[in-house]
Amino acid sequence: xxxxVALVARDIEAGYEPGLPIVKGATITVGHGEIVAxxxxxxxxxxxxxxxxxxLVPISRGAVLLGDVDITRTAAHRMVRRGLAFxxxxxxxxxxxxxxxxxxxxxxIAPAGTRAARVAAMLALxxxxxxxxxxxxxxxxxxxxxxxxxxxxxxIEPSVLMLDEPSAGLSPxxxxxxxxxxxxxxxxxxxxxxxxxxxxxALAIADRAYIxxxxxxxxxxxxxxxxxxxDIAAHYLGLGGADAxxxxxxxx
Amino acid sequence: MSLQFLADGLFAGALIGLGAVxxxxxxxxxxxxxxxxxxxxxxxxxxxxxxxxALTGWIGPAARFMPFSFGWPLIVGGLFAMALxxxxxxxxxAALFKPLxxxxxxxxxxxxSFGASLALRAMLEFLFTSEPAYFSRAIQIAIPIGxxxxxxxxxxxxxxxxxxxxxxxxxxxTRTHIGRSMRAVSENPALARVVGIDVAAVxxxxxxxxxxxxxxxxxxxxxxxxxxxxxxxxLLLPLFAAAILGGIGSVWGAIIGGLIVxxxxxxxxxxxxxxxRSAVAFVLLIAMLLVRPRGLFGVREG
Numbered sequence: 001x002x003x004x005v006a007l008v009a010r011d012i013e014a015g016y017e018p019g020l021p022i023v024k025g026a027t028i029t030v031g032h033g034e035i036v037a038x039x040x041x042x043x044x045x046x047x048x049x050x051x052x053x054x055x056l057v058p059i060s061r062g063a064v065l066l067g068d069v070d071i072t073r074t075a076a077h078r079m080v081r082r083g084l085a086f087x088x089x090x091x092x093x094x095x096x097x098x099x100x101x102x103x104x105x106x107x108x109i110a111p112a113g114t115r116a117a118r119v120a121a122m123l124a125l126x127x128x129x130x131x132x133x134x135x136x137x138x139x140x141x142x143x144x145x146x147x148x149x150x151x152x153x154x155x156i157e158p159s160v161l162m163l164d165e166p167s168a169g170l171s172p173x174x175x176x177x178x179x180x181x182x183x184x185x186x187x188x189x190x191x192x193x194x195x196x197x198x199x200x201x202a203l204a205i206a207d208r209a210y211i212x213x214x215x216x217x218x219x220x221x222x223x224x225x226x227x228x229x230x231d232i233a234a235h236y237l238g239l240g241g242a243d244a245x246x247x248x249x250x251x252x
Numbered sequence: 253m254s255l256q257f258l259a260d261g262l263f264a265g266a267l268i269g270l271g272a273v274x275x276x277x278x279x280x281x282x283x284x285x286x287x288x289x290x291x292x293x294x295x296x297x298x299x300x301x302x303x304x305x306a307l308t309g310w311i312g313p314a315a316r317f318m319p320f321s322f323g324w325p326l327i328v329g330g331l332f333a334m335a336l337x338x339x340x341x342x343x344x345x346a347a348l349f350k351p352l353x354x355x356x357x358x359x360x361x362x363x364x365s366f367g368a369s370l371a372l373r374a375m376l377e378f379l380f381t382s383e384p385a386y387f388s389r390a391i392q393i394a395i396p397i398g399x400x401x402x403x404x405x406x407x408x409x410x411x412x413x414x415x416x417x418x419x420x421x422x423x424x425x426t427r428t429h430i431g432r433s434m435r436a437v438s439e440n441p442a443l444a445r446v447v448g449i450d451v452a453a454v455x456x457x458x459x460x461x462x463x464x465x466x467x468x469x470x471x472x473x474x475x476x477x478x479x480x481x482x483x484x485x486x487l488l489l490p491l492f493a494a495a496i497l498g499g500i501g502s503v504w505g506a507i508i509g510g511l512i513v514x515x516x517x518x519x520x521x522x523x524x525x526x527x528x529r530s531a532v533a534f535v536l537l538i539a540m541l542l543v544r545p546r547g548l549f550g551v552r553e554g
Contacts, residue, residue, distance in 0.1 A: 094439050
């Protein structure tokens with residue numbers, strides 16, 4: 001029997017320093033096969049919440065369930081074995097290793113006989129990477145690097161794929177390509193949770209979204225409804241002004 | 253000028269290089285300068301000597317592999333000693349470095365390793381006295397190999413061993429999961445955790461391998477010169493020079509750095525005299541740090 005939802009993070013309080021939580025009681029639910037976006041202003045705690053779910057930031061309160069397995073205290077390096085993959089915002093590939101080595105390394109938890117087929121499947125999904133399989137990942141362009149980071153995460157055949165700002169630092173054209181790829185990956189049955197500053201691009205592919213502010217839930221709803229609400233768009237999503245939108249922000 | 257210095261330098265360089273490989277691995281994965289690495293070399297030599305004495309005491313003297321000065325007890329003893337030196341490094345990590353890693357201060361680790369280095373050396377002096385010891389008292393006849401260069405059979409065997417060990421290390425780092433994991437942790441420990449690598453296990457593997465390689469250098473030095481409690485500590489400066497010259501984290505860099513330091517030292521003895529031998533490594537180290545801090549084969553920091 002499948003669990004009713006793919007991922008639940010309930011009433012999460014988390015932060016780097018004890019007593020200084022950045023996420024102050026946030027709750028999100030991601031259904032099987034959904035794309036869910038986490039949006040909100042800078043410093044809202046979106047990335048910290050995602051890292052807490054990934055086991056990289058200590059959780060001081062609340063619970064995280066992956067399917068029906070409690071992973072609240074699971075060590076970060078065991079998450080991939082549970083089927084939860086995470087793509088960090090920056091430094092998300094091993095630059096001194098080749099494209100292929102990055103994939104092989106990430107596939108180590110798969111049964112030995114299936115790894116080569118898995119690498120081949122990823123290279124088929126990302127033809128750009130197949131052409132550069134022997135190149136050191138540090139020499140890839142920004143867009144290709146992001147694709148490699150996603151391919152690396154998919155090596156473990158995750159049930160849930162989490163991405164922290166996959167559009168960061170990419171040109172509008174590349175953002176379109178990356179997001180189209182994410183839709184394709186969802187269509188193959190992978191559940192996706194993504195943190196985004198680029199709200200317009202995220203809402204265009206997401207089913208639902210949560211808007212966080214000051215470490216707490218502020219709004220939630222269907223992506224189309226949130227995008228259409230002028231109040232929310234102006235306050236939280238940077239979609240208010242005529243010129244704001246894709247590529248309209250300064251990348252950190 | 254005789255070309256003998258080239259052979260002597262290559263041999264010293266291979267020995268320095270093997271020690272530097274362990275140093276460069278622990279440096280790039282644990283992110284601190286480990287001053288006890290020299291003492292792992294001394295301990296490796298004494299542990300091998302201990303196992304060899306125990307074996308010959310138990311079974312009686314064994315025949316030498318002619319024309320070498322050693323027989324099978326040194327091979328068996330060497331393998332045992334490699335494992336024991338690795339375990340010594342692991343034990344030191346568990347007792348000292350692991351608790352300190354949580355504080356997150358690299359400099360605390362460096363100072364602690366300096367203290368541990370003194371303690372390890374003092375223990376050797378206490379156990380074995382500071383009198384030199386030898387694997388064998390057999391006299392080795394150096395064989396001329398042309399160009400006025402002479403090499404003893406033991407030196408030739410040790411060069412071959414060094415080459416085998418370096419190739420094995422290269423294959424380990426490029427073809428095995430633990431090797432790729434070590435490279436991953438050295439580049440980006442946070443991402444390594446994200447892709448499912450157990451960083452604690454990688455650190456344990458690094459100490460085992462670093463200790464075993466230090467032991468091989470100790471046996472090379474012990475077999476061709478002598479065994480003293482100070483022997484490893486005296487090598488520390490050339491080791492750091494080789495590791496930094498080659499680029500921190502690079503196995504081939506450490507070996508080539510070791511060969512450069514070894515040949516430069518041997519050449520300097522010819523030109524400016526043996527008093528300045530140890531200054532050569534220091535000059536190379538400073539020159540490299542000024543001109544190209546990431547070393548010959550190093551990747552950019554951070």
